[in-house]
Amino acid sequence: MKTLYLLRHAKSSWQNPDLDDFDRPLLEKGLKRSKLVIDYLLDHEIKVDWIISSPAVRALATAEIFARALNYPVAAILKERKLYFGDSDSFLEQFFDVPKKVNSMMLVGHNPAITTFANQFLDNKIDYLPTSGIVSISFLTDNWGKAGIAKRKVNFVVYPRMFRKD
Secondary structure (H helix, E strand, O other): OEEEEEEEOOOEOOOOOOOOHHHOOEOHHHHHHHHHHHHHHHHOOOOOOEEEEOOOHHHHHHHHHHHHHOOOOHHHOEEOOHHHHOOHHHHHHHHHHOOOOOOEEEEEEOOOHHHHHHHOOOOOOOOOOOOOOEEEEEEOOOOHHHHHHOOEEEEEEEOHHHHOOO
């Protein structure tokens, strides 16, 4: 079995209109909201063997925050430009070079591509994956290259608003 975690980057800043979209940083609010999702992952003893992230500042910063929390080496995060510029097919393409020994993988990216990709596997489609939201899907295969056609099970779809207490 292979388990995929699709993570949308944390809330980012639009404060500087002169800043290129690629270079937008995270907001403090985004960091706090990510902590709620991280706590959920830790409570459920989630581990990842492989993290691939968009290289955009906000996505990579999110990947690094989650990597540290999940005891994954930050230096081992792979950066893939197609997760910034691409569409949902760009997410599927990531499956083909993953070593067989990797049983769990996290892809960190952006809307709308990450939502479109997640919806390919969700019975209950989502309108959009909120910032810091994560979708987990397990595929009944031992080969990532066959995950797209394998039987699957949705483990969870979580996002920060689910954990707010107001």
